[in-house]
Amino acid sequence: xxxxxxxxxxxxxxxxxxxxxxxxxxASLVAVTCAIPGVFLVLRRMAMMSDAIxxxxxxxxxxxxxxxxxxxxxxxIIGAALSGxxxxxxxxxxxxxxxxxxxxxxxxxxxxxxxIGVILISKYAYNxxxxxxxxxxxxxxxxxxxxxxxxxxxLGPKSMYVMGGIxxxxxxxxxxxxxxxxxxxxxxxxxAALGFTPGLLHYGxxxxxxxxxxxxxxxxxxxxxxxLMIAPPAAAYLLTDRLPRMIILSALIGILxxxxxFWAAILLDANIAGSMASVSGLIxxxxxxxxxxxxxxxxxxxxxxxxxxxxxxMLAIHLLNHEGTPEEARESEVGHIEETLRWKEGxxxxxxxxxxxxxxxxxxxxxxxxxxxxxxxxxxxxxEEFIA
Amino acid sequence: MNREEAIKVEDLTVAYGEKPVLxxxxxxxxxxxxxxxxxxxxxxxxxxIKAVLNLVNTAAGRVLIYGEPYSKQRRIVGYVPQRGxxxxxxxxxxxxxxxxxxxxxxxxxxxxxxxxxxxxxxALEKVGMSRFAERQISQLSGGQQQRVFLARALVQDAQVYxxxxxxQGVDATTERAIVTLLQELRAAGKTVVVVHHDLQTVPxxxxxxxxxxxxxxxxxPVSEVFTEENLRLTYGGRVSFLRHGxxxxxxxxxxxxxxxxx
Numbered sequence: 001x002x003x004x005x006x007x008x009x010x011x012x013x014x015x016x017x018x019x020x021x022x023x024x025x026x027a028s029l030v031a032v033t034c035a036i037p038g039v040f041l042v043l044r045r046m047a048m049m050s051d052a053i054x055x056x057x058x059x060x061x062x063x064x065x066x067x068x069x070x071x072x073x074x075x076x077i078i079g080a081a082l083s084g085x086x087x088x089x090x091x092x093x094x095x096x097x098x099x100x101x102x103x104x105x106x107x108x109x110x111x112x113x114x115x116i117g118v119i120l121i122s123k124y125a126y127n128x129x130x131x132x133x134x135x136x137x138x139x140x141x142x143x144x145x146x147x148x149x150x151x152x153x154x155l156g157p158k159s160m161y162v163m164g165g166i167x168x169x170x171x172x173x174x175x176x177x178x179x180x181x182x183x184x185x186x187x188x189x190x191x192a193a194l195g196f197t198p199g200l201l202h203y204g205x206x207x208x209x210x211x212x213x214x215x216x217x218x219x220x221x222x223x224x225x226x227x228l229m230i231a232p233p234a235a236a237y238l239l240t241d242r243l244p245r246m247i248i249l250s251a252l253i254g255i256l257x258x259x260x261x262f263w264a265a266i267l268l269d270a271n272i273a274g275s276m277a278s279v280s281g282l283i284x285x286x287x288x289x290x291x292x293x294x295x296x297x298x299x300x301x302x303x304x305x306x307x308x309x310x311x312x313x314m315l316a317i318h319l320l321n322h323e324g325t326p327e328e329a330r331e332s333e334v335g336h337i338e339e340t341l342r343w344k345e346g347x348x349x350x351x352x353x354x355x356x357x358x359x360x361x362x363x364x365x366x367x368x369x370x371x372x373x374x375x376x377x378x379x380x381x382x383x384e385e386f387i388a
Numbered sequence: 389m390n391r392e393e394a395i396k397v398e399d400l401t402v403a404y405g406e407k408p409v410l411x412x413x414x415x416x417x418x419x420x421x422x423x424x425x426x427x428x429x430x431x432x433x434x435x436x437i438k439a440v441l442n443l444v445n446t447a448a449g450r451v452l453i454y455g456e457p458y459s460k461q462r463r464i465v466g467y468v469p470q471r472g473x474x475x476x477x478x479x480x481x482x483x484x485x486x487x488x489x490x491x492x493x494x495x496x497x498x499x500x501x502x503x504x505x506x507x508x509x510x511a512l513e514k515v516g517m518s519r520f521a522e523r524q525i526s527q528l529s530g531g532q533q534q535r536v537f538l539a540r541a542l543v544q545d546a547q548v549y550x551x552x553x554x555x556q557g558v559d560a561t562t563e564r565a566i567v568t569l570l571q572e573l574r575a576a577g578k579t580v581v582v583v584h585h586d587l588q589t590v591p592x593x594x595x596x597x598x599x600x601x602x603x604x605x606x607x608x609p610v611s612e613v614f615t616e617e618n619l620r621l622t623y624g625g626r627v628s629f630l631r632h633g634x635x636x637x638x639x640x641x642x643x644x645x646x647x648x649x650x
Binding site: 043098176177178179180182183185186187189190192193194195196237240241242243245246 | 405438441442443459462465467469473474475478479480481485488491492494496497499500524526540
């Protein structure tokens, strides 16, 4: 707490402090590292698996800690990765009995492993840094104070190297097995028939997710790992229809969330990890609403347009049907269109306006009349309907 | 090893839990035939194809492809799964999906390059879809999706093709195009096995057939085994309306198979 305030005071000056820059670098590394496996989790409809893994790894960390007695040992990462894979296997085992559905299996397995981890900490590791609060939320603000010093040289924060290493691991995994992951995600049957063992790839990916979660959880905690794994890829999915672009966009959105989140935390004097996750959620919300083709607004606009186009066609057919009949005068009266076609007044007005603008319909002495173009359009529409 | 036997299924039993889906099936598919697997829903047609591809666990029996187990013959087997089995909203292009057919030949890690892209474009040309190469796959109609899957199987450049309902939900034009393509494959000496639903078109499209209903009822040349008796054994009581339909189409169908010399 004291240290975070300290950060803010220094932030008030006109130069970013070294700590601030380092925190932003670490946060960006975390975000990109999470976004890469996140893309495949989202595409494989396994987003909840990230939640399960990020919790269950606690047990692996605790057990590995008991085994080696050192909180900063790299063996903790291996322990975490193993418990992540254990989670996935247990979920699959339960699922395969067909007595429990997949989402319920996830909901049964990870709380069990997580709670064993929590009990072990509270019982045997109460006095060390491994407390539950830090596990859930992490504290990236402290990251710059744990430094890598080799023979007297300060090489920067340790977690920068840890995250950088995991990022490289993820990049290598994705670059090597990009084609295999793609085909196994799109068409698992074909992948298996071609000999790419989708099961092995699945566990590989889950291993990567586990390692990423354990690396990131020191910085942002186990809950926010989920936000950084899922929100940026989910937003990127709405923005592009190519997988490589989706991966790059996810990484960029992750970085944006990290940096904006950091400054939001400074401004609000709030938890940095929480701010980062909130910003990633906000970015998703904006994309969800405003994405050019797949956003809610674009879909609503498209629907309205289709509805109006269809209504314009109905209006033209209606006018054509009554052309030259005794009721023509009544049926084509401007004020009566909404009544005869049972349209709401505002909608009828907008349809008439649309048809006039298109040049299908003219307004003469308070009556609607088809133009030559409108007559042809209506005739063609009738024929099309008839064929369909 | 008999070179003439493209696929040999021996005593194959597949069960999901207690329920047998395929029950002691013995089936030989000679090299170079265009074969329809027909049978009612739940007869195990898809399971049979998946068993050949080693995608399901078998309770008993084995499958040989040109005398060897599938694991040794992957490269010469092309697979067209049911269209509905994949996520068509996946962020990728038509060309990319077709290139997946080359992944088997590339093996692990190696990436597809210009050669694979050219093969994909040539296959798309063949199925009349080259205009759609760069299109996002979610924008395709059902028939177009099916053509893309077919193109993907074509680039596999296989000896044996296994196709699960390639005519499902396609329009008449696409169906004709697909049939022509399948017959070209047979003419090129390939063996093509198709899960098929429309009994009316069996004699017109195929020269070989297997009638399946958990057990294998019959298999052989269409002119010999596609009989009322076998259909009744396969479909049980439901065959009555089929017989009615068959009578209408029979003379022409017989003439056609006759012309092919069966």
